[in-house]
Amino acid sequence: MIEITDLTIKYNDTQILNHLNLNISKNETCAIIGPSGCGKTTLLYTIAGIRKATNGQIKINGEVLTTNRKETGVILQGYGLMPWKTVWDNASLGLRIRGVSKQEMNKQITAILSELDIYQHRNKYPSQLSGGQQQRVAIARALSIKPDLLLMDEPFSALDAITRESLQSLLIDLYHKMNITIVLVTHSIEEAVLLGKKIIIMHPSNGCVKRVIDNPHFGDHAFRNTTEFFQLCVEVRNEMEGLQEC
Numbered sequence: 001m002i003e004i005t006d007l008t009i010k011y012n013d014t015q016i017l018n019h020l021n022l023n024i025s026k027n028e029t030c031a032i033i034g035p036s037g038c039g040k041t042t043l044l045y046t047i048a049g050i051r052k053a054t055n056g057q058i059k060i061n062g063e064v065l066t067t068n069r070k071e072t073g074v075i076l077q078g079y080g081l082m083p084w085k086t087v088w089d090n091a092s093l094g095l096r097i098r099g100v101s102k103q104e105m106n107k108q109i110t111a112i113l114s115e116l117d118i119y120q121h122r123n124k125y126p127s128q129l130s131g132g133q134q135q136r137v138a139i140a141r142a143l144s145i146k147p148d149l150l151l152m153d154e155p156f157s158a159l160d161a162i163t164r165e166s167l168q169s170l171l172i173d174l175y176h177k178m179n180i181t182i183v184l185v186t187h188s189i190e191e192a193v194l195l196g197k198k199i200i201i202m203h204p205s206n207g208c209v210k211r212v213i214d215n216p217h218f219g220d221h222a223f224r225n226t227t228e229f230f231q232l233c234v235e236v237r238n239e240m241e242g243l244q245e246c
């Protein structure tokens with residue numbers, strides 16, 4: 001679904017991504033992991049069509065990406081909710097921009113807020129919600145447009161461990177229910193191993209992909225308690241600490 005070829009991004013004269021190549025299949029989840037500053041957000045913004053490539057290209061479903069696509073849902077770091085809008089108005093923003101009728105919008109937003117268990121908070125403002133509830137609103141807004149691709153930047157890193165685990169499980173459930181490709185960026189090894197069917201390890205400083213690991217255990221809720229889970233975490237950690245080049 002996503003073919004990234006020779007992608008190079010520079011900020012002024014500093015090279016952030018460097019001839020990066022990556023393929024992501026349709027209806028797969030892919031976790032991009034790397035230390036802070038290695039270029040994860042830059043890569044995600046470029047896949048979203050928000051940032052332009054200095055060189056190279058991204059194709060989505062065979063088409064060269066030139067701007068943001070209407071079928072891509074994006075959740076930026078820090079949720080990106082508007083503090084002056086209620087849960088309902090934040091969640092329905094995407095559909096309103098797309099000119100969906102009021103009746104259809106009411107139906108869809110009621111369904112997605114119920115699915116995410118936040119319908120009862122629909123008249124509250126973001127500041128009246130916990131971090132986990134705010135993230136649910138951001139997920140509802142991104143999913144309301146029925147995206148074929150969902151991009152998430154460090155979606156659960158600001159949450160406490162219990163809330164994080166329940167939202168990670170929710171994301172796995174949503175993935176199984178919807179025909180969707182998910183690309184998420186994280187600096188957590190455990191999160192990458194839990195949520196990535198494909199785990200993309202970025203080089204800490206060279207702006208390229210160091211290794212791609214296929215994760216056959218993805219999607220199994222019991223996976224996080226198994227020895228295979230911890231083995232895979234160790235494999236990812238060793239790869240991140242290794243000194244070899246891309």
Ligand SMILES: Nc1ncnc2c1ncn2[C@@H]1O[C@H](COP(=O)(O)OP(=O)(O)O)[C@@H](O)[C@H]1O
Nearest residue numbers: 011012016034035036037038039040041042043
């Ligand atoms: N708008 C910008 N202008 C200049 N440099 C930037 C800008 N955004 C990010 N950078 C730099 O690019 C590098 C990669 O940033 P980023 O993609 O945010 O990394 P990550 O998400 O992995 O932490 C960092 O060194 C950062 O300082």
Ligand SMILES: [Mg+2]
Nearest residue numbers: 040041042153
């Ligand atoms: Mg980042």
